[in-house]
Amino acid sequence: MSSKNLKLITLPLGKNNPITVQVLGICSCLAVTAQLKPALVMAVSVTVVVALSNLIISLLRNTIPPRIRIIVQLVVVSTLVILVNQVLQAFVYDVSKQLSVYVGLIITNCIVMGRLEAFAMSHKPLESLLDGIGNGLGYALILFIMGFVRELFGSGTLLGYPVAEKLGLYNIGYENNGLAILAPMALILVGLIIWIQNTVNKEVKK
């Protein structure tokens, strides 16, 4: 794989992260991360949708009339999301119940539309596929961090495994921080992640 193509995957993981730098796709990132498992399922779903929709739109890019491109994009994306939704309901029904409306909201997830408009409409299929995978993984990374922190501190578990209890923390007076699984903490946590990231790579300017 050439270095240019490799960059398409690695850049969105850090310097051009879709959530912390491009500030796209915030809604679902905040809403599904109270526990790690739904966060991971959501991350996989979004990665699949972004990668495939990027690929399809890139294949179609020369035949789509510019005036109606948004509606064509919406049709492609919503078809993919319906597929993902049906797969989730068939194989991981409990998680799909937990994710509730947020699976449907992948359609209006700004990452998907943003990448289609900014990248897939003007690049070749392979590059677009890689770009989609890269941005999906960048999204997944942040979701993983958020889910990890919120589940560990909020309920003392990881993927349902009682970490805090096994370590005997409750016996020495440790208590779960209930705020971590509530909505406001998610917002504050994203703020902190952005803060850390901006401090690490100073060259990224808002």
Add this chain to the structure above:
Amino acid sequence: MTEIFNIFVKSIFIDNMIFAFFLGMCSYLAVSKTVKTSFGLGIAVTFVLLVTVPVNYLLDKYVLQPGALAWISPSLADVDLSFLSLIIFIAVIAAIVQIVEMVVERYAPALYNSLGIFLPLIAVNCAVMGGSLFMQQRGYQNIGEVTAFALGSGIGWLLAIVGIAAIREKLRYSKVPPALQGVGITFIITGLMGIAFMSFMGIKI
């Protein structure tokens, strides 16, 4: 009637689109720099929610739900189209946003000029799509409740975005660490506002 009013108040304060469900976050962050523009966007979102959610409710009730087609002929009673709801909802929203844009441009040019750039963006605002999906999920009983829910959610979103815009206008005079400026501090303030809104939890009329 009390039930309708209850839903209205609940969807403004307790089930607030931004603070409880994080919907419409993208435009909330991008447009909340001045109070004036954010007020315009808030009005536009409220209006689009108020139109699309009841339309989607009727479509859901008479076309999409399992057995909903029975009013055409009894032989269609076991047709279940609910898997199509995502694509139907987004198509309705995109179409209505387009129509609203044209009507406003024709009959209220002043309003159009102040909202102009935001209107097309609303089609991909997750607060609007989320409104329709929550309507489907929560199973409201009649069109009155659905309308109250749509109006309440819109007003809740409007309150949130105007609030954050007002705070951000004042924030220019504060000393924020350089790496936290812009989006970072906005997230943290939104989190603190969310904690304030949580004090409404449990209110019932």
